[in-house]
Amino acid sequence: SAVISQKPSRDICQRGTSLTIQCQVDSQVTMMFWYRQQPGQSLTLIATANQGSEATYESGFVIDKFPISRPNLTFSTLTVSNMSPEDSSIYLCSVDGGPSTDTQYFGPGTRLTVL
Amino acid sequence: SQQGEEDPQALSIQEGENATMNCSYKTSINNLQWYRQNSGRGLVHLILIRSNEREKHSGRLRVTLDTSKKSSSLLITASRAADTASYFCATGKTSYDKVIFGPGTSLSVIP
Numbered sequence: 001s002a003v004i005s006q007k008p009s010r011d012i013c014q015r016g017t018s019l020t021i022q023c024q025v026d027s028q029v030t031m032m033f034w035y036r037q038q039p040g041q042s043l044t045l046i047a048t049a050n051q052g053s054e055a056t057y058e059s060g061f062v063i064d065k066f067p068i069s070r071p072n073l074t075f076s077t078l079t080v081s082n083m084s085p086e087d088s089s090i091y092l093c094s095v096d097g098g099p100s101t102d103t104q105y106f107g108p109g110t111r112l113t114v115l
Numbered sequence: 116s117q118q119g120e121e122d123p124q125a126l127s128i129q130e131g132e133n134a135t136m137n138c139s140y141k142t143s144i145n146n147l148q149w150y151r152q153n154s155g156r157g158l159v160h161l162i163l164i165r166s167n168e169r170e171k172h173s174g175r176l177r178v179t180l181d182t183s184k185k186s187s188s189l190l191i192t193a194s195r196a197a198d199t200a201s202y203f204c205a206t207g208k209t210s211y212d213k214v215i216f217g218p219g220t221s222l223s224v225i226p
Contacts, residue, residue: 031211042203042216058213092157097210102146104210108157
């Protein structure tokens with residue numbers, strides 16, 4: 001399975017600022033996904049990032065608020081823009097497991113607190 | 116949107132007891148997966164069961180799937196304190212498609 005790292009692991013930010021979260025995987029993958037987990041809640045998909053194309057956003061999430069980059073097959077970033085306390089969540093990236101499995105593999109998450 | 120319901124929302128048991136968590140889903144599926152999350156951190160994939168399978172085992176884990184009832188259960192036998200975590204069921208098509216998560220069950224195993 002892929003080994004995924006995220007930076008930062010946690011951060012405390014002031015409202016109105018932006019934070020960029022990095023997701024690095026140790027092997028080339030086709031698809032990378034960004035999920036949000038609000039306090040005490042389950043995971044919700046923000047967007048899907050396919051290398052070489054624009055990210056595809058789920059209903060309720062927009063590019064201006066959550067711009068995503070996918071410059072190569074092992075790296076992606078998610079920016080949380082103009083943050084408010086409602087953005088306080090854990091943000092997780094995941095990657096596809098390849099053609100031999102239906103499983104996605106998840107990074108350790110970034111815990112964001114917005115004051 | 117979340118796929119369905121999980122019950123119980125929270126479960127507290129003594130070490131050594133078995134823990135059973137249930138998951139229901141709404142749409143037809145290709146597979147159903149169970150993940151574990153410790154202390155709000157990353158997710159660990161536990162087991163995947165395909166829509167044409169009825170039961171699957173992995174170590175102390177046993178998963179069942181009833182597609183006629185659109186439900187699945189996860190049984191952890193001989194629980195340990197280290198099993199304390201949140202458990203999520205999730206459905207998807209392939210690893211290239213989005214995964215839809217249930218609301219999760221919070222399991223506490225008391226030593």
